[in-house]
Amino acid sequence: xxxxxxxxxxVICKSGTSVKIxxxxxxxxxxxxxxxxxxxxxxxMLMATSNExxxxxxxxGVEKDKFLINHxxxxxxxxxxxxxxPEDSSFYICSASDAQGRTEAFFGQGTRLTVV
Amino acid sequence: SQQGEEDPQALSIQEGENATMNCSYKTSINNLxxxxxxxxxxxxxxxxxxxxxxxxxxxxxxxxxxxxxxxSSLLITASRAADTASYFCATDEGxxxxxxxxxxxxxTKLTVNP
Numbered sequence: 120x121x122x123x124x125x126x127x128x129x130v131i132c133k134s135g136t137s138v139k140i141x142x143x144x145x146x147x148x149x150x151x152x153x154x155x156x157x158x159x160x161x162x163x164m165l166m167a168t169s170n171e172x173x174x175x176x177x178x179x180g181v182e183k184d185k186f187l188i189n190h191x192x193x194x195x196x197x198x199x200x201x202x203x204x205p206e207d208s209s210f211y212i213c214s215a216s217d218a219q220g221r222t223e224a225f226f227g228q229g230t231r232l233t234v235v
Numbered sequence: 236s237q238q239g240e241e242d243p244q245a246l247s248i249q250e251g252e253n254a255t256m257n258c259s260y261k262t263s264i265n266n267l268x269x270x271x272x273x274x275x276x277x278x279x280x281x282x283x284x285x286x287x288x289x290x291x292x293x294x295x296x297x298x299x300x301x302x303x304x305x306x307s308s309l310l311i312t313a314s315r316a317a318d319t320a321s322y323f324c325a326t327d328e329g330x331x332x333x334x335x336x337x338x339x340x341x342x343t344k345l346t347v348n349p
Contacts, residue, residue, distance in 0.1 A: 125277070153336060162323060163278075163339045212277055214337075223268070224337060228277035 125227025142213030149215035258324035
């Protein structure tokens with residue numbers, strides 16, 4: 120299957136700072152990438168859909184000004200958690216599908232964010 | 236919204252036994268997928284079954300889909316300790332198709348004891 124690389128795999132930051140998480144499709148072009156959030160022992164919740172060259176579509180209840188998404192190229196989407204707070208501590212996972220529109224989505228390895 | 240709902244939430248079995256996990260969903264779908272997640276890691280795609288399929292096999296995995304009951308099952312045969320993980324079903328929300336926007340269930344945490 121295709122490879123999606125997410126970086127960093129873990130990060131610890133202080134309250135009030137911003138953190139950027141990258142999601143890259145290594146061997147295919149991804150017109151669409153998805154960002155999920157997963158709290159401990161819970162399922163994945165979709166935060167936003169990232170479309171190359173256009174604004175991201177956010178799910179209800181997700182603050183777009185707090186979770187900035189940029190999808191500047193067909194292989195890279197970034198999620199920036201701005202002014203992070205301890206309650207933002209979570210596991211963030213991205214997924215991507217290729218431009219051919221295959222149904223299967225490929226997931227990154229996730230980023231564990233801890234805000235102290 | 237949580238469309239897929241798995242049961243049981245947790246399952247503990249002995250190596251060599253079979254493990255069955257179930258998933259129910261609420262809206263129409265084009266396909267249903269099963270994923271595996273090791274603790275604190277990303278998701279690994281296991282199998283996709285389309286709405287016009289009733290059963291699919293992949294190695295030791297067997298997936299069934301009953302669209303009339305809006306349910307699916309994942310069977311892992313001859314389980315191994317390495318199968319220990321959380322398993323999630325995911326559906327394409329609203330059955331729009333061609334979209335990888337997935338709605339995940341709550342997952343089943345499987346423990347296979349050696």
